[in-house]
Structures are given as structure tokens and as C-alpha cells.
Amino acid sequence: MSRTSDKPIAVVVDGYSAGNFYPAAFTAAGARVIHVQSTPELIPTMAPPNLAEYAENIVASGVDALVALLRPYAPVCVVPGQESAVQLADSLSEALGVASNGTALSSARRDKYDMIEALRAAGVRCADQFKSADPAALVAWAEEHGSYPVVVKPLSSAGSDGVYICAGADEVRTAAERILASQDIFGSSNTEVLAQSYLKGTEYIVDTVSSDGRHYACGVWQYEKALLPSGQNIYNRDVLVAPDADPVPALIAYVGEVLAALDVRWGPAHAEVIMTEAGPTLVEIATRLNGNLNSAFHDQCLGHNQAALSVQAYVHAEEFRATYGGGVYRKLQSAVVYNTPTELDGTVGSVDQSVVEEIKGLGSVAQVTVKWAPGVRIRPTVDLMTSSMKVFLTSSDEAAVDADYEKIRLLKDSVYRLA
Structure with a gap:
């Protein structure tokens, strides 16, 4: 790629999953985009980046080596494409002297123990916790904590x-x-384990975008989860909540405290917060895009999407702050993201396209992602990665969204025929 151009250059580190929405957003904002692949091979457990959408892919590890390779491009920003890239993106952006959340609290924006301790130090409401590499020590903490359940x-x-x-x-x-x-x-490898007090209450997503410390709340969604006999709490659906509905204002104000405690000044953040009797309390926050991002879907129900907003926050910062700084989203339509759980266990023999088309034909369905192909092992859902499909629903008629959701619940396992 030519290094002489009037267009600004942006860098995406490990653009997996929702990071795949960055290239089009940067291109639309008039920027060229480079991808940094921090591992010799792509991570197999995540939706891979579409490298064809980038002007160049740099495969390298180590901050010094990457800084030397990136500095001639004079990038305007370095953003993480997914969560494990957060600390590397912080280090690169700081070393290159571009807009950055910096490295001083980088660990607290990634490590869940450090995260909660940073909140505690700042006087922000948070869970009790303990970490150890010894299961016996974790049991001892849980027993001394004196109240089950624990997470x-x-x-x-x-x-x-x-x-x-x-x-x-x-x-x-x-x-x-x-x-x-x-x-x-x-x-x-997991070398330590975190135990935390159980936060009782309804859980919410609070998505934000920041530009030089000015925050915009771009969406609040209520989680509906299902607790399995194993003790694992799996995602079911996310429901868009109106910005003036209780307790959204309190959630947004609390997440503002969390962002300040973790020194999040630039880019997207995806917070999970439980509304407890004591008030909003953080489960965790990630300084990257919401994993359920779908730009067309979010444009339809919210009028914008987190990827495009994040790009504007970096590339057209003054315009972003003037338009969005300190603001809150609008709910244009009812919307649900449904990560379908399954109890199917075996090898996928075929995908019944007639059932897929029936789901796609429902009036409120905006998009359907069928996750497993013939020949792939499908297992009972235990986390987000093992859900069987992702379905985006939106309509001006909330009853239609609910009715279509119920139909999909009945149809979802008929999509797959086991060998």
C-alpha cells in the first residue's frame, strides 16, 4: 500500500467478530484501514477478519516491532477488533502518540479482577471478589464469604x-x-480463577462511544438469560430498552462512573451491569464493540451503530463531540437479538433451508446467522459460542417482534438435521 495519501489511515488489531464492521465504517468515513494480526495463525474459535477488506495485513507480535512497522503510516488511531486485542491496541496507540486510553489502566480494562479493584479504589459500587490458582482457596473464600450463590x-x-x-x-x-x-x-490457558459475590437483579447491556472523554450512550439492552443445571447462565435474548424507561438513566450515569474509574476516554465500550437493590453494579466492561453488533440492524432500530460512531469519534472527533457528546440514544423501533440455545448433540448432517427461509420470512426478522455447517459437531449450548443461531428482529410493532420470537423458539432446532 502506498504510504502517501490524503486519506487518514486507521489500524484495527485482530478484527474478529464484530470487528468485521470496522473496515466498511472507516472506508465510509474517508479513511484507509490496515489490519494487524497479532498471532501467526488466525484464532480458530472466532469469526475471522475479512482481510480482503483491508489495504494491508501486518502479521507480527511485540509492541516494538509493530510500532516500527506502523509509524511510517502515521495512523490516526489504533483500535481493538475484539477483546483480547485491547491491551495491544492500548500499547500501540500510546507508543504512536495517537488518541489512546493509555496503558496505565490497560490491565484493569481487560483483567476482570483488576477491573473491579479499580472501581473499588475509585469508590464505585462493585462486587466482592477473590482470585486464586488453588480451587481449595477459592472454596475457602466462598465459605468465608458466607452467602451463596457465588460466581x-x-x-x-x-x-x-x-x-x-x-x-x-x-x-x-x-x-x-x-x-x-x-x-x-x-x-x-486459564492460570487463575475469579470468584465474586453474586449480584441479584436484572442484567443490562450499556454500550457507549467516547471521544476525548466525552461519552455517548448508544444503546441499552435488557438481558434475558437461562440458568442451566450445570450452573452456567446462558444468553437467550437481548431486548432494546427505551432511553427514558426505568432504570436506564441510572444505568447510564453509573457506567459514566465506571468509564472514569477505568480512564476510558476513546472508542467503544460494552458494559454488563446488574440493577441490584443497592443500585447498578458492574459485571464487567470491555473497551471494544458489542459482540452482537450488526450495523444494518442497529441503524434500523437506533438510527446509528457503534462501529460507525466509534470511527467518527476518532476520525471526525470534533464533529462527533458536537453531535453526540454527553448524549443518549433514541429507540426508533422495538428490537431483539436472539442467540438461540440448543440441546442438540451430534454431527450436523444437513441444514434444512426451508426452515431457515421460514424464519427469514417472518415480518420482524432482519437477519439470520446459521452458525453450524454440515459435518460440524453441534453440542448443547453452555455459552454464547455454542448457541446455534443468531437472529436479529426489529419492528415498529412490539407485539410482532414477540410473536416472531416465539415462532423461532419452536423452529430453531428444526434447522439442523443430525447425521
Whole structure:
């Protein structure tokens, strides 16, 4: 790629999953985009980046080597395409002297233990917690904590991977041993386990975009989850909430405190917050795009999408702050994101396209993603990664969305025929 151009250059680090919406958004904003692949091979557990959409793909690891390769391009920003890229993007942006959240609190924006401790130090409401590599120590903390259930999970994974709600000491021990014997979804070994107090209440998503410390709340969604006998709490559907509905103003104000405590000044953030009796309390926050982002769908129900807003926050910062700084989204239509759970267990023999087309033909369905192809092993859902489909629904008629959701619940397992 030519390094002389009037167009600004943006860098996306590991543009997996929702990061795939960045290239089109940067292009629309008049920028060229380069991809940094931080691993020699693409991570197999995640939706891969479409490298054809980038002007160049740089495969390298190590901050110094990447800074030397990127500096001649004089990029305007470096953004993480997914969660495991957050710390590398922070380091690169800081070293290159571009808009950056910096590295001082980078670990607290990634490691879930450090995250909650940063909130505690800032006087922001948060959970009690303990971490250890010893299952016995985790059991001892849970027993001394004096109240079950407790939550046991990896320190740095995502998508509800390895998250267990434990009702007693034996369940804590079993969950900790499972986590320590496994890798997270990014392929890293779990060397420690986090135990936290259970936050009782309704859980919400609060998505934001920031530009030089000016925050815009671009969507609040209510989680509906299902608790499995194993203690794993799986995603079911996310429901868009009106900005003036209770408790949305309180959630947005609280997330503003969280962003300040973690020194999040630039780019997107995806917070999960439970509305407890004491008030909003953070589950966790990630300084990357919402994994359920779909630009066309969000444009339809919200009038904008987090990827395009994030690009504007960097590339046209003054315009973004004038238009969105300190603002709150509008709900244009009712909307649901449904990550379909399944109890199917076996090898996919075929996908019944007639059922897929029946689902696509429902009036409120905006998009359907069938996740598993013939020949692939399908297993009962235990986390977001093992859901069987993703369906986006939106309509001006809320009753139509609910009715279509119920129809999809009945049809979802008929999509797959096992060998």
C-alpha cells in the first residue's frame, strides 16, 4: 500500500467478530484501514477478519516491532477488533502518540479482577471478589464469604465462557477445576480463577462511544438469560430498552462512573451491569464493540451503530463531540437479538433451508446467522459460542417482534438435521 495519501489511515488489531464492521465504517468515513494480526495463525474459535477488506495485513507480535512497522503510516488511531486485542491496541496507540486510553489502566480494562479493584479504589459500587490458582482457596473464600450463590469464572475470557453460578462448596471446586484445566476462547490457558459475590437483579447491556472523554450512550439492552443445571447462565435474548424507561438513566450515569474509574476516554465500550437493590453494579466492561453488533440492524432500530460512531469519534472527533457528546440514544423501533440455545448433540448432517427461509420470512426478522455447517459437531449450548443461531428482529410493532420470537423458539432446532 502506498504510504502517501490524503486519506487518514486507521489500524484495527485482530478484527474478529464484530470487528468485521470496522473496515466498511472507516472506508465510509474517508479513511484507509490496515489490519494487524497479532498471532501467526488466525484464532480458530472466532469469526475471522475479512482481510480482503483491508489495504494491508501486518502479521507480527511485540509492541516494538509493530510500532516500527506502523509509524511510517502515521495512523490516526489504533483500535481493538475484539477483546483480547485491547491491551495491544492500548500499547500501540500510546507508543504512536495517537488518541489512546493509555496503558496505565490497560490491565484493569481487560483483567476482570483488576477491573473491579479499580472501581473499588475509585469508590464505585462493585462486587466482592477473590482470585486464586488453588480451587481449595477459592472454596475457602466462598465459605468465608458466607452467602451463596457465588460466581466463578476465568479472568480474561468473554461471551459467558466458563462462567458458573455456584450454590455450594462442591460446585465452586468443580467449576474452578474445569476452568483451570481449560483455555479461554482466545486460546490462552486459564492460570487463575475469579470468584465474586453474586449480584441479584436484572442484567443490562450499556454500550457507549467516547471521544476525548466525552461519552455517548448508544444503546441499552435488557438481558434475558437461562440458568442451566450445570450452573452456567446462558444468553437467550437481548431486548432494546427505551432511553427514558426505568432504570436506564441510572444505568447510564453509573457506567459514566465506571468509564472514569477505568480512564476510558476513546472508542467503544460494552458494559454488563446488574440493577441490584443497592443500585447498578458492574459485571464487567470491555473497551471494544458489542459482540452482537450488526450495523444494518442497529441503524434500523437506533438510527446509528457503534462501529460507525466509534470511527467518527476518532476520525471526525470534533464533529462527533458536537453531535453526540454527553448524549443518549433514541429507540426508533422495538428490537431483539436472539442467540438461540440448543440441546442438540451430534454431527450436523444437513441444514434444512426451508426452515431457515421460514424464519427469514417472518415480518420482524432482519437477519439470520446459521452458525453450524454440515459435518460440524453441534453440542448443547453452555455459552454464547455454542448457541446455534443468531437472529436479529426489529419492528415498529412490539407485539410482532414477540410473536416472531416465539415462532423461532419452536423452529430453531428444526434447522439442523443430525447425521
